[in-house]
Amino acid sequence: MMQIPCPFCGARNESEFSFGGPVKPPRPEPEAVSDADWTAWLTQVPNPLGPVQEQWWHVRGCGTWLTIWRDTRSHDIVEGPGDGN
Amino acid sequence: MKQSYSALSLLRHGINRHTTWAPAWRSPPLKDRYDVIVIGAGGHGLATAYYLAKEYGLTNVAVLERGWLGGGNIARNTITIRSNYMRDASIPFYVKSVALYEEMTRELNFNTMHSKRSMIDVIQNYPMMRDRRRRQHIMDIYGSTYEQISEAEIRSRIPALTGGGPDARLPVVGGYVHTDAAVNRHDAVAWGYARAIDSMGGEIHQQTPVTQLLRGPDGRIKGVETPRGIIRAPKVAIAVSGHTTTLTETVGLKLPLRSMNLTAFVSEPVKPLIDVIVNCPDAGFYLSQSDKGELVLGGAPDPGQSFRRDIKQNVFEDTVAAMLSLFPAFKRLKLMRQWGGHLDIAHDASPIQDETDVPGLFITAGWWGGYKAIPAGGLTLAHLVAKGRPHPLMEPFTISRFRHLDYVMETGTTTAR
Numbered sequence: 020m021m022q023i024p025c026p027f028c029g030a031r032n033e034s035e036f037s038f039g040g041p042v043k044p045p046r047p048e049p050e051a052v053s054d055a056d057w058t059a060w061l062t063q064v065p066n067p068l069g070p071v072q073e074q075w076w077h078v079r080g081c082g083t084w085l086t087i088w089r090d091t092r093s094h095d096i097v098e099g100p101g102d103g104n
Numbered sequence: 105m106k107q108s109y110s111a112l113s114l115l116r117h118g119i120n121r122h123t124t125w126a127p128a129w130r131s132p133p134l135k136d137r138y139d140v141i142v143i144g145a146g147g148h149g150l151a152t153a154y155y156l157a158k159e160y161g162l163t164n165v166a167v168l169e170r171g172w173l174g175g176g177n178i179a180r181n182t183i184t185i186r187s188n189y190m191r192d193a194s195i196p197f198y199v200k201s202v203a204l205y206e207e208m209t210r211e212l213n214f215n216t217m218h219s220k221r222s223m224i225d226v227i228q229n230y231p232m233m234r235d236r237r238r239r240q241h242i243m244d245i246y247g248s249t250y251e252q253i254s255e256a257e258i259r260s261r262i263p264a265l266t267g268g269g270p271d272a273r274l275p276v277v278g279g280y281v282h283t284d285a286a287v288n289r290h291d292a293v294a295w296g297y298a299r300a301i302d303s304m305g306g307e308i309h310q311q312t313p314v315t316q317l318l319r320g321p322d323g324r325i326k327g328v329e330t331p332r333g334i335i336r337a338p339k340v341a342i343a344v345s346g347h348t349t350t351l352t353e354t355v356g357l358k359l360p361l362r363s364m365n366l367t368a369f370v371s372e373p374v375k376p377l378i379d380v381i382v383n384c385p386d387a388g389f390y391l392s393q394s395d396k397g398e399l400v401l402g403g404a405p406d407p408g409q410s411f412r413r414d415i416k417q418n419v420f421e422d423t424v425a426a427m428l429s430l431f432p433a434f435k436r437l438k439l440m441r442q443w444g445g446h447l448d449i450a451h452d453a454s455p456i457q458d459e460t461d462v463p464g465l466f467i468t469a470g471w472w473g474g475y476k477a478i479p480a481g482g483l484t485l486a487h488l489v490a491k492g493r494p495h496p497l498m499e500p501f502t503i504s505r506f507r508h509l510d511y512v513m514e515t516g517t518t519t520a521r
Binding site for chain 2: 068
C-alpha cells in the first residue's frame, strides 16, 4: 500500500487518506480571462505520464490536508515535477 | 471473407489435420502513406477501421498498435454489455451498441460467444431504489429494459447471495433487472474485427507505437511518427484510452480528461453458480461467472490518476470485503488473476468523440467502461472521420460541450458514482 507522508503523523497508509484531486493552476478571475481560458480552467486538470501534484486529506488520522508529488507510472512519491515537466 | 468459418469448413480442414487453415489476417509491409490512420488496435480502434471499410468504403486504412492485437483495455475489463444508463443522450447510443453486439457473431462470421444473461442490480438503500425507478422511466422511453424485482426474487435467482439480511448494516431492499445485459468473449471481438478489416483491405500493424503526432504548416494533421518511420495521412483517429492526453499533448492540445486505473480480479473456477451479472452499487462491487466457471469481480477505481496497470492492495481488500458482505460463502475461494486497465474519464464522466482543434485529428476518449460501447463507438467514429460531422447518436458528446458548459453528467457508469 502507498505510504503518504503526513507532516504531523509521518508516513501513513493510503487507506487513512481521502483523495482530494490534482492541484490546478490558481483560479483566474472569470471576467479577466477569455471564455475559452475560463472553461479550460474549469474542466482541465494536468494529466501527466509522470509526476503529478495532488492533494490528500488525512481524514482517518489527524485531519490535515497535504500536497504531494506522485509519479502516475509507479505511485512513487517524488520530490517535485522532475525533468518531465 | 476469403475463408468462411462453419461446421462444414471445420470438417473439411479437420480431414486435413487442420494444416490448411489460412491466417486470419495478414502482416503486410508498412506503407508511408494512408488515407486514415487509426491509433490503437483495441476495441474502439478496430471497430472504427471495420466500419470505415464496411459503411464508408475507406480501405486504405492502417491501425497502429503499440503492443499486440487485443492486448489493451479490450482484455482489461469485465466484458459486461448493457444499456442501463440514465441520460437521454446516453441511452440510445448504448441501446444501439447492445443491438450491434447481438448481431456481431453473424456479421463477422466469428463466434463471439455472446451470452445474454440479464444484470441484476442489488439495492441496499431506498434513495438508490428511487434513482433506479427514475432510470427505469427514462430507459422505457428509449427501448431499454429495466424492471423492479423484490428481495425474495433476487434471492431465488441468485441463491449464493446469502448476506444482506435484515440484521445486516445494509439489508437488501430490492433490485432491478436489466434483461438486455450480456457477456461475450473479448478476444473474439478483437480477432473477429481484425479478420474482417483485413479481408476488406485494411491493415493492422502491431508493435508500432506512435511517439509523436505531426502537424503541417497549415496546422492540419499530416501524420504520425513511429520507431518504424514517419507515416503520413490526412486523417488520424486516436483510440488509445488512458494515453489520449499523452498523445494530444505532443501537438499542444489539452483535453478535459484524467487517466485512472480500474481493476478486476478472477477467482478459481467453480461449478455453475451464478447465471446473471450481479451489480451491487451500494456495497461497491459487481461480479459475473465466466463460461470457464471463474467469478469475475470488479470494484471501484484507484483514487488519483494512474498509468499503472496493476492493483492496489487496499482497493483489492475493499472490493473483496464488499463482496463477502453479500456472498459470505465465497470466503474460501482463491483469487487467481488480477488486472488493471488505465482509462480516461472526462470532466462529466461521458465520452468525447469529435474532431479536435487540430483539423484532421479525431479523438474517441472518455469511455469509462468502454467495452459495451465498442461497436457503436466504432460506427459513430467512422461516420465522423468519413463525413466530417458527428453521427446523430454522438452529437451530444462533442468537445464543444465543455466550452458551452453543456455537460452530460453521467452516473450510469458502474463505478463513477
